[in-house]
Amino acid sequence: MxxxxxxxxxxxxxxxxxxxxxxxxxxxxxxxxxxxxxxxxxxxxFGSLPDETSLENPEKNLATEIISSDGKTIGKFYKENRTPAQYDSLPDHLVNALIATEDVRFYDHSGIDAKGTLRALVYLGSKGGASTITQQLAKLFFTEQVSRNKFQRGMQKIKEWVIATRLERRYTKEEIITMYFNEYDFVNQAVGIESASHIYFDKSPASLTTAESAMLVGMFKNASLYNPLRNPVGVTNRRNVVLDQMEKYGFISETVKDSLQALPLGIKFTPQGHDEGIATYFREYARHFMEDWIKKNPKPDGSNFNIYQDGLKVYVTIDSKMQEYAEDAVTSHMSRLQEVFDDQNKNNKTAPFRHITEKETAGILNSAMRVSDRWREMTKQGKDEEEIIQSFKEKVPMRVFSWRGEIDTVMTPLDSIRYHKSFLHAAMMSMTPQTGEVKAWVGGIDYKRFKYDMVKKGKRQIGSTFKPFVYATAIDQMHMSPCDTLPNTIYTIPQGRHHLLEPWTPKNSGNSYGGMVTLKYALANSINTITARLIDRVGPEPVIDLIDKMGINTKNMPAVPSIALGTADISVYEMVGAYSTFANQGVFVEPILIQRIEDKNGTILYQNVPKTRDVISEESAYVTVSLMEGVTQSGTGTRLRGTWAVNSPVYKKAITGYPYDFKNPIAGKTGTTQNQSDGWFMGMVPNLVTGVWVGGEDRATHFGSITYGQGATMALPIWGLYMQKCYADKDLDVSTGEFPKPENVSIETDCAKWRETTPTDVEEISDEFDF
The missing domain is CATH 1.20.5 (Single alpha-helices involved in coiled-coils or other helix-helix interfaces)
Incomplete structure (x- = not known):
């Protein structure tokens, strides 16, 4: 047993x-x-894995940044809007929020959390997954989107584990966290924490609050689901879960958690799309500049830089605050001027056009139709012309521009063309004359709808803003003084002189003649007959030679006396550069927009070298400036002084921001062209020259009278609003002093002893030319 x-x-x-x-x-x-x-x-x-080199230098599409002179990123060029942040720029509460929510044992494991993995296996994921921050980074970096096939997903998970352990061997914990923040797509074109911080809160990561950090970390769970713009309630709840986790693991107290959970999201959505943000027209100029530069400047290996993925940094002269002030001034004035324009067109049967025939109107609309995107796309599709034209007459749903925001409506594409042609446009550029640095650039009223840049591409007749060039030539060559007098009488330049085929007799606006007037008075009040006498004395060729040296393209400019009254087409860009020569004591400095270009490692690839040339003497420049000061002291620009007003409420509405009440020295010139098609104002203080143009897309789009259509009403208010804000911002240090006077000035500029014998009422005096 x-x-x-x-x-x-x-x-x-x-x-x-x-x-x-x-x-x-x-x-x-x-x-x-x-x-x-x-x-x-x-x-x-089971599929390729990144090699060691790829792990050391993971490939990224890095956005090229446009950085303003005051250190602000004002735009980007990208396929993915990614700008890398450094670990030092990530606040502690942002990192703590990530660790508390995604991987609390992050500093204790080597890429794979054994405890978390075991828990996930035992509970089949019901008590949380086991993915570490490192594994999630591996997934973002090197693997494609999650497969729905369980076997493939299993294999992908294994690859993520392998990669995670390699990442842990290669990088420090801080580097892994930084890469994770830099790689994640927070949607709405916000790739990486740097872009996300700016797009959702308009601040850098270092400035994020604890609540803002919690919101962004909460988006790691599913950015599409927790999109702050589409699901604010869900995002708030998710943020509060992150705050709960931070309190659970001792990163914040319960009291702090409760107070933060009660806060609103505080989103300040600042999109960084190519059509949004500030300086959109300038950014398009910068893009073309970069593309041209890249063609001529290859990398050391012979390949070309890519502005959409190489992470270049483009340092520009634009000042972000001055740019905002300029855009605000344009928007403020143009939205109100448009109301007046629309009001005047209510009884205009040919609106928005004036003084043209039905045939001419049809020609304008037909030309616009043929260069439209719709015409181009339908042509690509093989549609014939008759079918395309018919499509422009059929009503379709669309969105159209308005100063109160885009409008959803139904209209024919042809009516849409006419509607958008009813808007007045504006362009503005502001520059430091001593350095050539362009501080503000506004190419139009809305880049999304009206992409044509009127600062540099657009050229329009400039009216009486051309006259200072004639006066400057007379001063420089004939030593004339602002106090010299000429008869304000009808003046004819006979046939044959200065290549004239017919006699030329310009008229003054309002047929205002009589008496002897000083040059200072004549320019201040834009008297055409005096300008005609001057160009007859000096000849057109020396004037053209002068402006050519000042950076204006004179290739197709006829050498005829009528150019004196602004018949030439010139851009705002050229005019500001030329006027800056006067403010810079006779020295032309070519406008500068791109200061330098760096690669992603900070190596300088391009450095601007200023281009300058002497044009006229210091004395001649100073005397010309003195002449133009008269425009704002007693001429067409006096409303800048707060000494001019009218009784019409509608007119007051049109001249936004009046009175401006500037007390400091200002030199300037207004300009108005035939039929009030273009309104100009060029304004200067010693360290800032700014040019403004206002007009319709077509010359037939204009005001019906000089009262509203002159440069002093259309363009000058934008300058006034802009300068008010510039002066209010003391950090900008815009000059309020006198223009520097050279030593030994022999030309008399103080005309106080001279007796003015002409009428002083300049309310309706225009600088419109007539020939």
Whole structure:
């Protein structure tokens, strides 16, 4: 009996040993299998893995940044809007929020959280997953989107584990966190924490509050679902979960958590799309500049830079605050001027056009139709002309521009063309004359709808803003003084002189003639007959030679006396550069927009070298400036002084921001062209020259009278509003002092002793030319 028990015991022990051995064989086999699977994955059997070089230098599409002179990123060029942040720029509460929510044992594991993995296996993921921050980074960096096939997803998970362990060997914990923040797509064109901070809160990551950090970290769960613009309630709830986690793990107190959870999201959405943000027209100029520069400046290996993915930094002269002030001034004035324009067009049967025939109107609309995107796309589709034209007459749903925001409506594309042609446009550029640095650039009223840049591309007749060039030529060549007098009488330049085919007799606006007037008075009040006398004396050729040296393209400019009244087409860009020569004591400095270009490592690839040339003497420049000061002291620009007003409420509405009440020295010139098609104002203080143009897309789009259509009403108010804000911002240091006077000025500029003998009422005096 005892023997049987012993034998049974031995048998049981032997069986147990066999089971134990089998168990360990199975466990060992399982471990070996797992190891083998990991080895196969690391060898690339289940799909390619990044090599060591890729891990050291992960490829990224880095946005090129446009950085203003005051250090603000005002735009980007990108396929992915990604700008890398450094770990030092990430606030502690942002990092703590990530760790508390995504991987609380981040600093204790080597890429794979064994405890979390075991928990996930035991509870089948019901108590949270096991993905570490490192694994999530591996997924973002090197693997494609999650597959719905369970086997493929399993293989992908194994690859993520392999990559995660490699990342942990290669990088510090801080580097891994930084890469994770830089790689994640927070939607709405916000790739990486740097872009996300600016787009959702208009601030850098270093300035994020704890609540703002929690919101962004909450988006890691699913950015599409937790999109602050589409799901603010869900995002708030998710943010509060992150704050709960931060309190749970001791990063914040319960009191702080409760107070933060009660806060609103505080979103300040600042999109960084190519059509949004500030300086949109300038950014398009910068893009073309970069594309041209890239063609001529390859990388050391011979390949070309890519502005959409190489992470270049383009440092520009634009000042972000001055740019905002300029855009605000344009928007403020143009929205109100448009109301007056629309009001005047209510009884205009040919609106928005004036003084043209039905045939001419049809020609304008037909030309616009043929260069439209719709025409181009339908042509690509093989549609014939008759079918395309018919499509322009059929009503379709569309969005159209308005000063109160885009409007959803239904109209024909042809009516849409006419509607958008009813808007007056504006362009503005502001520059430091001593350095050539362009501080503000507004190419139009809305880049999304009206992409044509009227600062540099657009050229329009400039009216009486051309006259200072004629006066400057007379001063420089004939030593004339602002106090010299000429008769304000009808003046004819006969046929044959200065290449004239017919006699030329310009008229003054309002047929205002009589008496002897000083040059200062004549320019201040834009008297055409005096300008005609001057260009007859000096000849058109010297005037054209002068402005050519000042940076104006004179290639197709006819050498005829009528140019004196502004018949030439010139851009705002050229006019500001030329006027800056006067403010810079006769030295022309070519406008500068791009200061330098750096690669993503900070290596300087391009550095601007200023281009300058002497044009006229210091004395001649100073005397010309003195002449133009008269425009704002007693001429067409006096409303800048707060000494001019009219009784019409509508007119007051049109001249936004009046009275401006400037007390400091200002030199300037208004300009108005035939039929009030173009209104100009060029304004200067010693360290800032600004040019403004206002007009319709077509010359037939204009005001019906000089009262509203003159440069002093259309363009000057934009300058006034802009300068008010510039002066209010003391950090800008815009000059309020006198223009510098050279030593030994021999030309008399103080005309106080001279008796003015002409009427002083200049309310309706225009600088419109007539020939």
């Amino acid at each position: 005892a023997t049987k028990k012993v034998q049974q015991k031995k048998k049981d022990t032997k069986g147990l040993s066999r089971h134990i051995r089998t168990f360990w064989i199975l466990v060992g086999s399982g471990i070996l299998t797992i190891i083998f699977i990991f080895l196969l994955a690391s060898w690339g059997v």
